[in-house]
Amino acid sequence: MSPKSPSGWGITDFRRCTFKFKDQCAITYELDGLYSSINFDIHRGNEYTMGQLLDPNTALSILQQHWDSWITEDDFVAISTAGLNHVRIPLGYWSVPLTSSDTNGSTSVAPYTPGAWPYLLRGLSWAKKHSINVILDIHGAPGSQNGYDNSGQRTSNPVWALNPANVSRTIDTLRFIVENIGGLVDVIELLNEPAGFRGDDWAQVIAQFWLDGYDAVRQAGGAGIKVMIGDAFLGVQAWSGFLNYPRGQGVIMDFHEYQIFSDLELDRSMDQHVEFACTYSDSLYNYKSSNIWTIIGEWSNAMTDCAKWLNEERRRRLVLAIPKMLRTIKPKNARSKRAMDARLPKEVEDARTAIFVKGTHTGETLNAVMKDLMALKRPNAISFSKKNTIHPFDSTTTSISSLEFWASKNDASLFLVGQTTKKRPNGLTFVRMYDNQVLDMMEVGVDSWAGMDSFKTQKSTPGHKPLMHFASELFDTHPRYVQAKSMLLDFFNGEVVDSICLPGLEHVISVSCAPTPASLNNATVNMYPNQHPIPEDVSSLPKIHIRAYTTRLLSSGTRIPRVELTPMGPNLDLSLRRHKAADPELLKQAMKRPKVKKTDIEKGLGKKRKNLEVDEMGDLRGRVHIGKQDLNKLQTRKMKGLKGGNSDEEDGNDDDDAEESDDSSRKKRRKA
Secondary structure (H helix, E strand, C coil): CCCCCHHHCCCCCCCEEEEEECCEEEEEEECCCCCCCCCCHHHCCCHHHHHHHCCHHHHHHHHHHHHHHHCCHHHHHHHHHCCCCEEEEEEEHHHCCCCCCCCCCCCCCCCCCCCCHHHHHHHHHHHHHCCCEEEEEEEECCCCCCCCHHHCCCCCCCCHHHCHHHHHHHHHHHHHHHHHHHHHCCEEECCCCCCHHHCHHHHHHHHHHHHHHHHHHHHHHCCCCEEEEECCCCCHHHHCCCCCCCCCCCEEEEEEECCCCCHHHHCCCHHHHHHHHHCHHHHHHHHHHHCCEEEEEEECCCCCCCCCCCCHHHHHHHHHHHHHHCCCCCCCCHHHHHHHHHHCCCCCCCCCCEEEEECCCCHHHHHHHHHHHHHHHCCCEEEEEEECCCCCCCCCCCHHHHHHHHHHHHCCCEEEEEECCCCCCCEEEEEEEECCEEEEEEEEEEEEEECHHHCCCCCCCCCCCCEEEEECCHHHHCHHHHHHHHHHHHHHCCCCCCCCCHHHCCEEEEEEECCCCHHHCCCCCCCCCCCCCCCCCHHHCCCEEEEEEEEEEECCCCCCCEEEEEECCCEEEEEEEEEECCCHHHHHHHCCCCCCCHHHHHCCCCCCCCCEEECCCCCEEECCCCCCCCHHHCCCCCCHHHCCCCCHHHHHHHHHHHHHHHHHHHHHHHHC
């Protein structure tokens, strides 16, 4: 059956999968786009944005026309006639009519357009009439569980796992479904494709959600309904021992396999696609043999991502936009030309510009701290004197778009946002940008501070590159401190230089940690949680101490001078708070390196000179590959220790031979 698209507005994704369920071959026909998020290309590809751009009556009218015509009873007849016995129906949380008596949280679904619930009930009745089992799938959760359009909201900053209210509402939604229509559903999938790859905080929330969701379904509907969970993009092996019998009963693992959403996958041949799919067979078989039932709930034979109503329209828009993007803007004068050249991408970056932004409430301490940090950052610092309503970690505000706008306007790649509240006093948020997009964020709290004015010593010259010193193994092992080290290096480092003269090294910034607790000795992080995930306790993380010193070069009687450090301030004691890890795809783009130049090739850094590399200290190192060495053929002097015989007679003969050879060599030298 070929997918249909009335008026060309819907995006559908019909997929079939074969799996073992109830000891029989059950084949699923997924009605994607029936009751889940409807992707309208004129409304930017997600139902969330559609609700923002259209008034409720217009949006409801469009959706009702879609629901009435997209899937009909004839489709269920065709599914049954084809021998398919399961249908998977995706459902957005906004389509479930929760009331205040069903949840302790909010019941608002704005800007989504509700109204699909009656159509779901009609579809369930059709399935029962034609003896088709139903897998009901929560496809969209509050705050978006992955940021993809199939969650209902396409966003680079999904927040489902970051807000406990979102998770609680999803649990309440599952409970409502089971209590009201559980008898018409055979399998309920707790949540589709939550983004476990976004970090350990997400992975821990997802693991706990699987447990709580399973318990809620069992309490509301008993053991008759099966429960489906997913691998959360972590791979099935990450969930070994999770919800196994007897803790979990009637649990199914859902694994999804696509090979069309990256350039590497699109470049594969047909044989390579097949070979790669086969690489999953062993891991899936081993997992299901010792854990729970396992299915491949989503997969596609598609070889490209250009399917109609998927990426074809997006690519068409890109083609239309290319002439505008490639349009040459000629500078009007030399000054504007210099400004344009300064903004162009560079192989070696300039010093990063940081913008200091004050929130609605800062206080005396934060104002003084930001003033001193800006003094260390000058001249690559911009200060916003006015207060701004800015909350980088709150996705419900326009803070992220404001940061991206300021970054583009001021050609800045770093932000320091100061905000103090009762819950989080004296908070500083470091924000790092890439291509005018938020890459990652780190929030710290100022626990104690001593300003530069309190040190009556000489200060360093603004603009000089500091020597950065990190004194703790956590900065190389623990992910929170690795991010802090990277963020501080980008913040305080100046221009990239090949070498530096010692008199030009005027100040040192030392960053250390409080004593490492025993729980962090091995710096382990629960990235792949098991049955009992442990949430991150930031209160147990050691504080970060930042100290700034000026340097004095004194005579030592040798070529290398003696260096004295004098405190110049500021002194900061910081505690780690919230953070946002970099998106993997955006980080991959940010870490790309330019092609090697001819000069680098001549130095041994390019493809023409193999087995040469530059280490972290900048030294050129080479590798020499030699054949297998046979020590038996190695020529050595005839020594008694190398002889095989052990008898005294043989030893005597060896001594005589050695003496004769020595005498003959002396005679030859005399003749010469």
